[in-house]
Each structure stands twice: as structure tokens, then as C-alpha cells.
Amino acid sequence: MVKKIFLFVIVMVFMVPRNTWGQERFLTKAERKYQEYSFSPAIDIYKKVLDKGYVSPELLKNLGNSYYFNADYKEAAETYKRLLKDYKNEIGPEYYFRYSQSLKSLGDYEAAKEVMAEFSQLTSDDVRAAFFKRENGYLEEIKKNSGRYEIRPFDYNTPYTEFAPSYYKEGLIFSSDRDTGNLARYRHTWNSKDFLDLYRVNTDSLDDNHVVKLGDGVNTRLHESTSVVSNDGKHLYFTRNNFKDGKYITDENGIIRLKLLRATLMDGVWTNIQELPFNSDSYSTAHPAFSPDGKTLYFVSDMPGSFGQSDIYRVAVYADGKFGSPENLGNTINTGARETFPFVSSENVLYFSSDGHPGLGGLDVFGTKIESGRYNGVVMNVGEPLNSNMDDFTFIFSEDTRKGYFASNRDGGLGADDIYAFVETAPLKLVCDQSVTGTVRDKITNEVLVGATVKVIDENNEEVLTTITDSEGNYKLSVDCYRGNFVRALMQGYVPSEEYLPVSDGKPNIIDFYLERDQVTAGFGDDLAKLLQLSTIYFDFDKYNIRKDSEIEVQKVIAAMEKYPSLKIKVNSHTDSRGRDAYNLWLSQKRAEATVDYMVSKGISENRLMGEGFGETKLINNCENGVRCSAKEHEKNRRSEFIILE
Template sequence: MKKYFAIILLFLSFCAFSQNKAKGNSKYDKLAYIDAIEVYENVAKKGLKSKELFEKLGNAYYFNGMLDKSKIWYDKLFEFTSDIDAEYYFRYAQSLKAVRDYDKADIMMEQFFQLTNDYRGELYIKNKLYLKEIKGNQERYKIENAGINSSESDYGSYFLGNKMYFVSSRKFVKNTNKLDSWTNQNFTNLMSAEFDSIANVVHIDELTDEINTKYHESSLIFTKDGKTMYFTRNNYYKKKIGYNEKKIVLLKLYKASLINNKWDKIIELPFNSDEYNIAHPALSNDEKTMYFASDMPGGYGESDLYKISINDDGTFGKPINLGPKINTKSRETFPYINKSDELYFASDGHVGLGGLDLFKSIPDKNGEFTLFENLGEPVNSEKDDFGFSESPFEKIFFISSNRNGGKGYDDIYKLIEQDKPEEIVLEQIVVDANTRKPLENVKISIYDSNYNLINETVTDNLGGFKTSKIRKDREYIIKIEYPDYFTSEKRYKGNDYVVKGVLPINPKLIAVDYGDDLIKLLNLSIYFDLDKYFIRPDAEVELAMLIKVMLKYPQLKVHIKSHTDSRQSDSYNLKLSDLRAKATRNYMIKKGVPKDRISAKGYGETELLNKCSNGVPCSKEEHQLNRRSEFIIIK
């Protein structure tokens, strides 16, 4: 895109310029509950260390949305060992970003991508690879030349009825101007193009009257009644050119009124300035808000998007920046509001395919623009793409671009929307992982593969939910949130859940009852070395969690059952297991658990977990499974 600002400055360089969570009431009917997070953290504070402990604590906070705290425990995990599952690199990176440690987060994302080739790593290498989600929209639109382009610059379309108004630097018949010495093209003027009923151009003309001057005119809009025009022009008013302190001619917004079929009473808008650019107007559907682009002081980047209220008496409020969700350190420009009050804009600050890309943002319940999506290919290309606009023709839109294969410097293209790809309805039931009971009013959030929110809902009284907008050829993330349960995230492709399925979630409070094995409830494991009955260091960490539970819940009584593998005589194994049971009991008594709450007995090889009985060949790992202790709740 040729970017020319005015007599001196490139016009388009300015972008045409080209938890805490509330605790719910428990519905369990068991005897007691154990706060898992509290148990894990108290153990860690005693100085005990293990890979599993740090993973559990990090995950507990990560899935609870407390990323600053998950970062603490993932720090310890990565300091403790290098034997770490790849997914933890991603979780660690997200946690680091929560405390603004972006450099280290980038390192983690790069290692994550190297380990997995997972496209989430593309967030780190976004300037090296195309994003899968952006490249995957190619079938949504067919793109073709709009039929109005010249060998010069043509861009910025806007429809009033069946007539398109656009910007061009072509050589004019009625209004021949001198060339801009910067671009060696004509100064841009406003043009119109009439279309027939099937969206083909039948006539092109230029606007004369008082609108086009010997300097640059650019993007324009109309009120719905067609009687008021807002447009962009150089700082040229009443035949006088204006400069800033650096002797540069900038851009301003102007208003014109249609009087006797002629544009008259041209005035500049009161929030213009000689010291910064204001350009590219857009109107809300109620015509009470104007959007525009500007590089005024106090913004986030080279040019930002702003809004300003239009009062009933025609006066204006104060410009309001659309904020850092939309604006970046780079360029945001060419706003457009469609019939549904959705915002379209161009940016080279957000992840895209190159140059300016087109984005769409749907207002939230407060009318604010905070989430957005890249319109993908073929709307966007590796060059500048901007100036999205609706048309009166069904499923036909227009954009501007300087992509390869065009007729001029910038060209206007017709977008023809294709039939939507096949979508399915996602239908699931959320249940308690322990009791398998359906859970009501669980918050469900559906994200695309780049963590852009697609849909939100809650489960009904049967634990079920349905959500649409799920494409069979896409990958999604489902996030499940419920008080007193660990937040869960599941990644899947659209065709993974065509039929009704079940999604279990784990409670933070663990239900226990007579006969349960406390080891299994807490997801722990206590093993012994071959022919030994001393407490191993890794078992100390696990026992510390059990001791914490026993001390916190004095009504609990347990029976310790210790076991061996089968690689000695039955009598030897029975004696060894009894020594292990008593060693475990004595260890817990020394740590403060009353002795009348713990009984212990060895069972030798009488209760093997697998096939590894006398004479059966087994691996070391298989034998290890049998060298264990259980903690059976007896009261």
C-alpha cells in the first residue's frame, strides 16, 4: 500500500494510515472432607520436597486461576528436577506471564514448542510461522477484484444505497490536480461507483463540489438519511493549509451537509488538532457515537482507535481510547461498525499474516470491545489489508488491500461469503469424579485453539449443557469451573464429542468413609526398597500429608496394611511386612499422631496387586507395585 500523508508526510503511514472462588454448600453425604490444597501446602512449608508435591500444588492454583501462586510452585518444580512433562512448560509460561516475566515465559514457550510441536507454541514464534487458526479460514470467503480499480491507489469503500464511495489517486477528468511529489501520484480524491442488482459496477464518477480539493481527501461515511457526510482531509480549511510545529500537514475530520443536492457548509470537527492526526470516521447504528483513528498523545501505539459521543444538539463529547485490549504499540486504524454494532478494524500489532490485518470485535454486555478475532485468509494476506465494509448485496463485502496480483498500488476487493462449514452441537454432562453425581450450574467456557472465547453456558439441573458454533474441523478448549472443585481444561477436536458424553471433575474437598484407603483418596503412594523396612525420603513426603490429615481430623482412625512382593519365602515376607507396618506406625506416632488411632499389621505376599506370585517372572516395576502400604479407615 502506498502510504502518503499529505504534501510532506506519507498519507497512509498513519494507517490509511495504512480468585478467590466462593465456597458452595457441599452436597456429599459422606462422613468427612479433606481440604487437599491445605494439606499439600502445609507439607511443603515443612521443607519436604518431591516432584509430585510441586506438581500438585502448582496445578491446584493453576486450575483455580491463581497463576501468581501457581508460578511459585512451578518455580520449585523446575528447580527440583528436569524430568518434567511437556505440558508443565506451557502452564509455567502462562504463570510467568501473570507476573509479567515475559522473557522467561518466552523461553518456556519455545521449549514447549520444541518438545511437542503444539501450535500453542506459535504464540511465542508468531513472527516466524503462520497461525493455524488464521490460515484455516480460507473456505469462508471467495475474493475477487471489485471491478473499479485503476493503476493507482483505490481503497476505503463505503455504501449509501447501491452506490459505493471510495478513495482514489487516479487521474481525474473533472478535477485534474498536480502530482504529489512524495508519491508521484495525484492527491487522493473521493469517488463514487454505481452497482447493478448483482453487484457489478456500471458507472464511476468523482465527487466535485466543495469536497475534493487540491490536497488529500480520504475515507468517508454518511448518516442514514444521506444528508450528512463525515470525511477525512488534510489540514486544509477555507482554502488555507495548516501545519504543525514541524511544518507537517496532518489529517483532520470534516463534516458536510447536503443542501439542494449539493454538499455545503463544510466545517472541521471541534476535536481536531494541528498537532496530531484524526482520521477514518465510523458511526454506531444509533449515530450517537463516532469511532476514528488517531495518534494523539496518551495512546498505546503509533495510532489507536477512539470513540466520541455525538450529542443531540450536534456537539461532541471527549475522545475515549478503546483501550489496550484493542490498541497495541503498533497501528490500529480504519474502524468500521456493521449493522450489528460489531467493530471491524485493521492492525499490525496483533498476531496476523503480515502488514495490516483485518480483525472483528463483538461488543460485550457493557458495549465494550475487549475480544476480537483475526478474519483469516483470504480476507488477510501477507501485505496490508484494511477498510472492511458491508454492502447492500447479500453475502457480499468489500475490503482494500495492496496484496500481490492487484491492478494498482491499493485495490478494492469483493468478498463473497461462502456457505458455512459443517457445525455440530456439543452436548455433555458434568459429574463429580468420585460420586458420579451430575452437577448443576457449572460454568462452561468454550475457547478456540488460540484461547479466544467462543461461548459460555452453565449446566442444567441434570448436569447437562449444549453449545453450538463447534466446527468438526477445528480444535477447541473446554473449561469447567465450579465452587469447591478444581477447574478443569480439556482440549479436543470438534468431531470428538458428536454424541453425549460425560465430563468428570475432581472436588477440592475429598469425601472419606469407613473402609476407604486414605492413600488412594489423596492420590499418594508409599513404597519400600527391596528387603528394607525403613521409611524412604519420598515416602516421608507422602506420609507428611497423611499425618496432616490425621491431626486435622481427630475422629479418623486407620489400620496400616503393609505388603511385600513374592521374591522371598512366605514366612520371611510376612515378618518383613510386619516390620514395615510397625515402622510406619512408629514414624507417625513420633510425628504427633496418637497411638490409639493407628493399628498396624503385615500381610506379606498374601494380597498381591498383580500376577507376580511365586515363580512368575516379573519386572522390577511390577514387583515394586506390591511393596506398598495401605491406610484403611476403620473409624
């Protein structure tokens, strides 16, 4: 046969594609003309606070996200870097993702991989971690697709070698060394002196089912193997050793390489045999297969740029018989080992053999779906009994009849390699649909957002699908759970929000989004603390000085007042009901005054500020004197308000 024996290895090639992301600009850029008291609680406010030396994980998250969604990846990367450096234990894994994505956009692939490695330690459900998980538990994964084939030996096997079946008219073309007198002593090498030829048999005919050679025009004293006939039946593509003018042609290492050739059918004879233009004396090209429309030729090569020992490529075939430029199928398909013997079914499923993807031993057959010329990212082992602990390869399949053929050197065969016929009893599961539902709301008012857009974006930052929320703010999506996706909610006038959906087992998921307004229009009596999404401003027990951890929240108000010089506010301070009423009133007044004094000390004019303490007179729940409440319920009443006066 036409393959080389290698030790069974499982290899993961992690390549970060070079992408220039075209993310939409959802946040308004600088130089915007604001309406009076129209606040942007994003870059301008947070950056000004940060420039003053006041920092918190929440501030860096918001600032980094603002840059990220504005596609300002340089600033986003710098912000996320600081976030991860200073607050590693206070952030979730999504910020590692966004940092890595930002680094990739800047072309810093090595740093991006290091960040992704840290992410994989935080969660076992990201793409790389899931790959490791599948690798370690790959036998369980293979079981899910096992038991779908009924297999029997090919009627035309001999004690010699038979493999590489391909469809031709009412039967097959296949490769064998049956007429060379060789009992398949060679093992998977094209350097031996034994010869393979191409044969034809009408498997569907009872009258004419004899095995015959294709003819001297195709077969030579070298190896001929792995063939495919064009859709119009006029051209035969096949693999042959590098042979010219009656002589072997070797590369600089003395190896006889493989080449692809094309023969033309004229008067019933295959003739006018020519090399394909992308052949070379220094690397191999072999194992042709066509797309269903016949416009793309798939083949195998170890040409420069390959990921492993052999990779699968494709090339456009034009109507005039010329070819485009060969294209590597990429590291979703190809690994550092061998990917070989491609076949594309009528439903655009690419089947191939590999010893780089997790398998049962030797070469296994795998399948992946081709959609709009792209691969869906899922490479599935087709399972037992088609795959075994030996080499299983040269798979072909008719989706109309659910029947096909493949070759194997498994125990129990007649020769070194034998062809087997099979019937598929259940389809290969290449799609995993996960239901994702949720509601999109305004973060401040909690009102549902009707007509909000919810998108699914893959890890290459390309949009997969989109929907909008209904009259109740709800959405429903179905995503591919075999790969990681970002679910992103968008609405005009709001800052986008997204959640990452890792590779999963397909269980339904609920993701609710609470969007912050891009511009928050305020007027007399509105609470600036609510509009700027301030965290609670805490004071130490029985004290009223501004604590260090609360300074950053007050600084956000100061930044807003500096941006809008006509803005005047009143600081209202409240306590919970615990303690004496008169004392709480006094303490709240002191805290309001302390807040005002702090803001004045930072440059805000005293005539733009007022302060008043209300003690426990304006509780926002029922936690009055004598009512048992939890600490969390009491906490809601200990609040500071920054009410707009003018």
C-alpha cells in the same frame, strides 16, 4: 492516495491486559467447621507438610492449584515459582500457564511474559507459539481464504488516482485527483501540493451515472478523502488536511496533520462543516466508518497511546450529535505497524487494512468478527485475489448483495491507485469450531458425576460458555479453535480441575476429568491413604525402613492425625506374591511396624496406632503364586493402608 509506503513488516505486540480476575471461590476457606473425620486434602494438610520441610512436585502442584482456584494468586505464584525452580523437569506446561496467570493478576507483567516465553518452548500450541507458527507459515494460512472473490476494474477509473469508495444512496462517494491535472506523481503522502477531492457517482443508475464533485462546501484546495454518510443521510464525515482560515496548520515537526470533519445536509447542500472534538494539531485522525446501528464511529489515529504508526479507534456517537471518549481497539487489532481504513459490515465484521499482520505485501485487507462489542481474537487475511503483493485498502462490502469495492495500486490498473469491484463467492472463515467431549468422574470412586458444570474460559479469564454433564456424566462443547481456552470442570463438594486447549486445526478433542472431593467424609474401616490420595509408599528390596521419597506420603497421614486428635488408625502392609509366603508375611509385618515407629518418632502417640503385615494374603488381583503377571500388576499388591479404627 492517503497512505504512506513502509516496508512490509510482520510485528507481534504482546501486551498482557490488566485484569482483576473474579474467579469463583470453589475451595472452602479457613475457619470452616468440619464434621468429625471430614478431611480437606488441600491447603491445610499440604501446607502443614510443606512447613515441616517435606516437599515433592505433587505436593506443590496440589497446593499451588488450591491457592489458584481460591483466587489467592499471591500464594499461588509463590508456590508455582518454587515448583518451577525445584522440579522444572517433572511438571507439565499447564503449571507455567497458571504461574503466568497468577503473576498477571499481581500486576507483574514482565515476569508473566518471561514465564510465557518458557511455556512457548515447551509446546508449540500455545497462543504465542501459534502466532509464531502462523507468521512463519502465513502463506498457507492465507491460501485457506483465497479464491473467494471475482474482481473487475471500477467503470469510473481514470489515469489518475481513485480510491476510498463509500456507499451513498444509489451509488458511491470516492476520492480522486482527476481534476487537478496531476498524474498521481505523489506517493502515499499528505505533505505534497497535489489535491484530492470527493466525487459522487450513481453506479446503479443507467440514466444518471456521471461522476460529479460533491461541491465547494466540502472540497477545498487541500486533500479531502475517505468519507462515510450517517445512517439517516443527514451527516457526511470525511478526512481533510489540517487547514484553517485559509492557512495550512502544521505540528511542531512541520507536518500537516489529518482531521475528521462533519458536514450537515441542508437543502441538498453539504454545509455547516465542523471539526470533530477529538481532533488535534499534534496528531492525525482520519478514515471514518460507522457501526451498523450508526451509534459507533470507527476511525484511524496516531494519537498518544497508539500501538503503532496508526491504530484503529472507535468512539460513541450520541443522539444529540456529541461524542464519547475515543477507545483504542487494542492489540488484537492494532500492531506496531499500520492498521487503517476500517469498515464494519451489517453482520458486524470489521474489515481493515494492515501491514502489521501477516500478509502478501504492502497493505492487505483483514477481517475480524465483533461480538457484543468485543473482537473474537481472530484476525484473518481475506486472501487472494483481493489481496496482492501491492497495497490493497479502503474495502467496503454489502452482505445483502455479496458485492463490494476496494482500491489497490497493483499492476494493470489505469492510475496510481484504482478502485475495483468484486463479488464474494464464499464467506470469510472467521470461526473455527472444535468439538470437545468427555466424562466427569469422582477420582476416588470412579463414579460419573451427573450435573457437573463444565466451563470454557478464555485467556483473559472470562467465561465464554458453559454446560452440564448428562445422566451418564458426559458433556459436549464447541469451542473456538483459533484461540486458546481453558476447559474447567466444577462440582459442588469437589476441587475444580481444568485443561488447556491451545490454538488448533479444529480436530475433535476428548478431555475426561477426575475430580477430587473438597471434603472427604470417612468412618470406621475407611482407608485414609485412598482418601488423601497418597502415592505408593515404597521400600527398598528386602528392607523395611521408610525411604526418603516415601516420607512425604506418611507425613500427610501425620498431618491429618495432628489435625484430628481423636483419630486412630491401623497400618496394614501388603506384598506381592513373589518370594516365599512366610518371608513375605514377616517382611510386611516389619514394614508395618517401621511405619508405625516412624510416625511415633514424629510425635504421634503410640496408643493411636497399630500395625499389621498381611504378606501376600490379600492380593487385589489374580497375581497369585505361579501366575504370570507384569511388574505393574505386581506393584498394585505392594501397598500400604491406613485404616480408620476410631
